[in-house]
Amino acid sequence: MCIRDRYQRRVHGIISKMEIKEVSGKDFGEGRDVYAFDFITKGYTEEKNFKQQFSQWGIFENLGLYYFRFNQRYDELQVDSFLNDLFSSAEVRKAISSEFSFNTPAVGKVSYEKLKCTMTNMDMFEVLEKREIVVEGYIKKRFDEFFDGITIQDLLRECILMEESEYYDVFSTEERQQFLFHVFTLLVLGGALCQYEDYITEYLKKTKELYKSLVSARKDPTSGSIFVESNVFRVKAIDDTQIWPEKSHPQNRLYVICLLYTSDAADDLLCVDLGGRRIIKKK
Numbered sequence: 569m570c571i572r573d574r575y576q577r578r579v580h581g582i583i584s585k586m587e588i589k590e591v592s593g594k595d596f597g598e599g600r601d602v603y604a605f606d607f608i609t610k611g612y613t614e615e616k617n618f619k620q621q622f623s624q625w626g627i628f629e630n631l632g633l634y635y636f637r638f639n640q641r642y643d644e645l646q647v648d649s650f651l652n653d654l655f656s657s658a659e660v661r662k663a664i665s666s667e668f669s670f671n672t673p674a675v676g677k678v679s680y681e682k683l684k685c686t687m688t689n690m691d692m693f694e695v696l697e698k699r700e701i702v703v704e705g706y707i708k709k710r711f712d713e714f715f716d717g718i719t720i721q722d723l724l725r726e727c728i729l730m731e732e733s734e735y736y737d738v739f740s741t742e743e744r745q746q747f748l749f750h751v752f753t754l755l756v757l758g759g760a761l762c763q764y765e766d767y768i769t770e771y772l773k774k775t776k777e778l779y780k781s782l783v784s785a786r787k788d789p790t791s792g793s794i795f796v797e798s799n800v801f802r803v804k805a806i807d808d809t810q811i812w813p814e815k816s817h818p819q820n821r822l823y824v825i826c827l828l829y830t831s832d833a834a835d836d837l838l839c840v841d842l843g844g845r846r847i848i849k850k851k
Contacts (some may be wrong), residue, residue, distance in 0.1 A: 574622075575595070576816070579701075580791070590829040592696040596674075599603045600646075600649065601640055601658075602641040602649075602653050603638045603639060603640060603649070603650055603653040603654065604638065604653075604657070604659075605637065605638050605639075605640075605653075605654060605657040605659050605660050606636060606637045606638070606659060607635075607636055607659050607660070607662070607663040608636060608637060609635050610632065610633065610635070610663070611631075611632065611633020611634065611635070611636055617777065618774070618778075618814075619776075621770060621774055622774075623635075623761060624763045625755060625758035625764075626758045626759025626760055626761040626762040627754070627755075627758055627759040627762075630759075632667055634660075634663055634664055636654075636660060636663070638654075640774065642799075642828060643825055644715055644799070645699040647676075647680075647682070647799075647801070648678065650826075651678040651680060651801065651803070651824065652674075652675045652677070652678055654824065655670070655678060655806055655812065656673070656674040656675045664678070668811070670806075671809075672807065672808075675794070675806055675807055676807055677806075677807055678803060678805070678806055678807075679803070679805040679806075679808070679809065680801045680802060680803045680804060680824075681801065681802045681804065681806045682799065682800070682801055683745055683746065683747045683750065683800045683801070683802055683823075684742070684745045684746045684747065684750075685746070685747045685783060685796050685798050685799065685800045686795075686796055687746050687747075687779075687796070688785070688794045688795070688796060690748075690772060690776060691773075692743050692746070692748070692749070693740070693752070693768075693772060694737065695738055695739070696724065696727075696768065699735060699738050701723040701724055701727055701729075701735060701738065702724065702768050703820070705724045705767045705768055705769055706766060706767055706768075707723065707765070707766060707767065707768055708722060708723045708724075709721060709722050709723075710722060710723055710726060714727055715730060716729060716818055718757055718818065718819070721764065721827050722764070723735055724756060724768070725756065725757065727739070728753055728756060728757070729757075729818060745827070747779070747783070747800045747823075748775070748779050750802070750823075751775050751778050751779050751782075752771065752772075752775045753818070754819070754821065755771055755774055755778070756771050757818060757819055759819070782798075782825055782828075783796050783798040783800075783825065784797050784798050784827045784828060785797060797828045798825055798826060798827055798828060799825075799826040799828065800823060800824070800825050801823065801824045801825075801826075802821065802822065802823055803822040803823070803824060820839045
């Protein structure tokens with residue numbers, strides 16, 4: 569999603585978002601139908617509500633959002649094949665050529681981590697107030713420290729990045745595996761030339777907006793409950809080659825988001841105010 573290069577002090581990034589559509593494709597695999605991909609468009613970060621804030625945080629110019637359709641039903645048992653076909657696709661390679669180059673005509677292996685994508689509210693961030701990392705919206709400061717290429721100048725960044733910190737346990741291991749947490753972290757850490765926020769309001773607001781726009785949701789007709797129906801993968805390597813020059817840097821990110829269902833239920837996701845407290849939405 570975003571990469572920070574500590575040597576060149578530049579920020580790069582990519583997200584691929586998929587939805588199903590019937591398109592023609594050529595089968596270059598054996599014994600199965602190969603996923604064919606059709607490029608739709610390159611993201612929406614130039615929209616006013618994203619551009620101004622993302623520019624301030626140093627992630628606008630090189631945050632790439634790419635949308636593709638694919639030609640058959642998604643099978644969770646065929647994730648490896650899906651990702652191999654994605655990065656082997658000539659259509660995909662052409663679309664992301666400014667971000668990546670490939671040395672082989674087809675990908676044999678994609679190393680990835682499947683993230684959790686179940687959050688439908690912003691309650692997980694309320695703990696920041698309880699632990700007094702944030703006080704009445706203000707992010708508490710600390711002495712500057714350079715850590716993993718990022719300047720840690722407040723307790724929020726400390727609790728996100730520094731495992732030895734007394735605040736690292738603010739977010740559990742399971743919460744850190746949530747895609748919502750990854751989106752929040754991306755915005756809070758920002759790019760190489762980031763103008764940090766003193767208050768958490770904008771971080772929560774843009775996290776909510778970006779997350780809602782990237783995932784799909786379904787409303788249970790009986791209970792009225794909202795479920796996220798997207799699969800999210802953080803890609804780490806392609807054909808055993810690390811994608812990024814600094815494999816462990818916290819802002820080196822490539823996500824593939826598979827949109828499984830489209831619904832107006834997305835409008836009901838994360839119905840919270842800027843402080844993170846839940847608002848019951850009346851019909």
